[in-house]
């Protein structure tokens with residue numbers, strides 16, 4: 001575990017502690033700064049005033065006024081909010097103008113369900129998709145470093161493991177299979193998770209299981225194959241009790257090749273192993289918090305993984321699988337689009353939309369469940 005002196009200051013829940021200690025160390029630095037520079041959030045509050053009313057709010061010196069005139073064309077103001085559009089005006093990112101806003105954005109993009117306590121890069125991608133402020137990169141890094149739950153759960157997280165790639169040429173051609181568990185038994189009596197990962201798109205399917213019997217595992221595999229189509233090859237690791245029976249029951253009937261990753265070449269199933277680590281890492285965080293209802297969160301967690309950009313493919317599994325981005329209802333207008341506004345790359349906006357989906361899910365759950 002990392003030891004940050006200021007992390008010891010945190011009290012209460014992880015999330016509150018996280019916000020508190022970050023705010024303390026952050027504000028201390030802000031106070032030291034006397035200047036009124038572009039890195040200062042006050043610059044953007046003044047810029048919003050300038051764009052809205054054409055007037056400069058004091059104390060704006062000559063240099064600042066010149067700077068505001070220069071950068072103003074990269075921003076627009078709408079509904080009393082400032083958006084960064086970039087010179088090409090192909091996207092809109094909400095400009096964060098207060099420390100309070102900054103904190104809630106970091107909470108949303110890191111600590112919330114879809115934020116999944118991702119690492120620095122993952123969190124940064126989510127923040128960049130919808131928001132803008134000058135010290136974004138530095139703040140995200142600090143926020144993640146100060147996150148107690150991330151420190152507790154990822155003591156070994158130093159980088160992504162190197163995988164020996166298997167040649168796969170199409171989506172849903174070869175999938176890797178693995179089991180997570182036993183986890184704490186849920187209200188639905190689930191104890192295991194069967195993960196199926198498409199090696200080409202990295203699309204993940206995860207099914208909660210009560211037991212890891214051949215019958216249950218087979219049923220989950222068949223259900224998934226009927227939903228997404230047949231595959232040519234399934235990779236599992238050896239030593240699982242279900243391997244032999246599965247081989248007979250499913251693989252022979254459906255004429256699917258079965259590859260067993262050997263102990264000497266464990267990387268054969270490396271992709272799925274990594275997915276499992278990912279799912280486990282995220283699940284553990286939920287299990288810590290909500291002991292016996294991890295299976296309720298499982299679909300949202302998997303959705304979060306499938307709609308997050310993968311560094312290896314540079315796309316989301318969802319996009320590679322369906323050749324389109326998910327349609328999501330507009331729930332939270334963190335980044336509203338005008339009718340005249342065109343989006344050049346929908347992926348820029350993806351994370352914002354995923355967050356919207358999470359809020360919708362919570363609304364749906366509170367109403368119907």
Ligand SMILES: [Zn+2]
Pocket residue numbers: 110111117118144147148149150151
């Ligand atoms: Zn975290």
